[in-house]
Amino acid sequence: MAFLDPGDPVELSSATRAGFRARYGADAALVARAPGRVNLIGEHTDYNAGLCLPVALPHATYAAVARRADDRVRVASLEADDTWEGTIAGAGPGGATGWAAYAAGVLWAMREAGHDVPGVDVLVHGTVPLGAGLSSSAALECSVAVAVAALTGRELDLETRRALVPLCMRAESEVAGAPTGGMDQTVALLAEPGTALLLDFGDDSNRAVPLGLEDAELTLLVTDTRVSHALHDGGYGDRRAECEAAAAALGVASLREAELSAVEALDDDLLRRRARHIVTENDRVAATVTALGEGDWNAVGRLLLASHVSMRDDFEISCDELDTVVTTAVEAGALGSRMTGGGFGGSAVSLVPLARLDAVMRAVDTAFVAAGFRPPAHLQVDPAARAELVP
Ligand code: GLA
Numbered sequence: 497m498a499f500l501d502p503g504d505p506v507e508l509s510s511a512t513r514a515g516f517r518a519r520y521g522a523d524a525a526l527v528a529r530a531p532g533r534v535n536l537i538g539e540h541t542d543y544n545a546g547l548c549l550p551v552a553l554p555h556a557t558y559a560a561v562a563r564r565a566d567d568r569v570r571v572a573s574l575e576a577d578d579t580w581e582g583t584i585a586g587a588g589p590g591g592a593t594g595w596a597a598y599a600a601g602v603l604w605a606m607r608e609a610g611h612d613v614p615g616v617d618v619l620v621h622g623t624v625p626l627g628a629g630l631s632s633s634a635a636l637e638c639s640v641a642v643a644v645a646a647l648t649g650r651e652l653d654l655e656t657r658r659a660l661v662p663l664c665m666r667a668e669s670e671v672a673g674a675p676t677g678g679m680d681q682t683v684a685l686l687a688e689p690g691t692a693l694l695l696d697f698g699d700d701s702n703r704a705v706p707l708g709l710e711d712a713e714l715t716l717l718v719t720d721t722r723v724s725h726a727l728h729d730g731g732y733g734d735r736r737a738e739c740e741a742a743a744a745a746l747g748v749a750s751l752r753e754a755e756l757s758a759v760e761a762l763d764d765d766l767l768r769r770r771a772r773h774i775v776t777e778n779d780r781v782a783a784t785v786t787a788l789g790e791g792d793w794n795a796v797g798r799l800l801l802a803s804h805v806s807m808r809d810d811f812e813i814s815c816d817e818l819d820t821v822v823t824t825a826v827e828a829g830a831l832g833s834r835m836t837g838g839g840f841g842g843s844a845v846s847l848v849p850l851a852r853l854d855a856v857m858r859a860v861d862t863a864f865v866a867a868g869f870r871p872p873a874h875l876q877v878d879p880a881a882r883a884e885l886v887p
Pocket of ligand 1: 535538539540541542543631676677678679680837838839
């Protein structure tokens with residue numbers, strides 16, 4: 497069974513510092529870490545002014561940085577062979593490419609926003625699975641943003657954190673070319689341990705929602721199907737455009753304002769189904785928060801499943817591997833399960849009684865072998881903390 501450990505923060509931080517020294521022949525000034533995320537419920541709602549409920553993963557990206565005397569930037573990773581090198585001005589759209597766009601793009605976006613960003617050397621390392629729908633890209637952006645903010649003497653208070661969210665988003669959309677919403681960066685910069693973060697993109701508010709998984713003897717199991725997912729090509733942008741078209745057809749500024757009865761009356765079958773997912777998904781997020789408040793875990797499980805069905809049938813962003821995880825996990829004792837993240841591959845999240853964890857993982861592995869899929873990888877998630885400096 498493939499089980500992905502988050503690793504020990506102290507060891508990962510030392511490994512990142514050692515990698516920095518080996519790559520650049522000097523010591524890093526500081527190391528920051530930023531978590532990946534798993535979204536409990538509320539998918540593709542963020543760019544529709546809607547609701548979502550993500551959780552920070554214990555799996556994180558670590559960024560070691562040091563100031564340079566000139567205006568240049570070097571960005572390297574223990575997970576990649578190439579080093580990106582250029583100027584901060586040259587790290588904008590059309591400049592940095594590949595994985596380095598997420599890191600160098602943040603420096604460009606920070607400078608564009610008026611931050612006093614010096615030339616820096618950066619080395620990143622981490623345990624967020626890449627391309628698994630668990631926001632390795634936001635973890636990368638936010639680890640660099642927090643490291644550089646601290647390097648330039650900024651206090652990592654709420655104001656700084658909030659200010660960094662749109663800059664990390666800019667790196668992702670304008671430099672890396674992935675037109676994503678703000679869920680991943682917000683949770684990476686604001687999450688609190690043991691909680692999910694209820695995000696409302698209608699008014700940009702958020703609040704921590706305590707989960708109490710341990711007391712309920714439950715856990716979150718994330719299963720990476722290893723069907724790779726990339727947000728800069730195809731499907732994600734199509735869904736965004738379809739949602740905008742549906743909102744236009746309904747005469748509303750965003751699907752957050754759409755009424756289900758009006759959606760059901762849409763002539764266009766495709767737009768009707770896309771909009772129906774968004775409108776019902778917002779309701780499911782609100783219902784999940786209520787059920788969590790009441791400790792009604794069976795209701796939470798049912799909402800997760802309903803969300804998956806909506807993404808599979810109406811939004812059409814699931815795939816056979818994700819459907820197999822969901823069906824198998826529930827048959828093996830999970831209270832609920834759904835695909836999570838952008839879709840078209842990536843990961844599923846299941847709500848599992850601790851006593852059934854092993855059985856669920858084994859059942860999913862067996863089902864994957866039977867279906868001829870690549871073996872999946874599992875992560876057990878204790879809701880973790882937001883991006884921070886590593887002392
Ligand atoms: C990706 C994007 C997010 C969000 C999800 C789907 O993770 O980065 O902004 O849209 O997909 O909910």
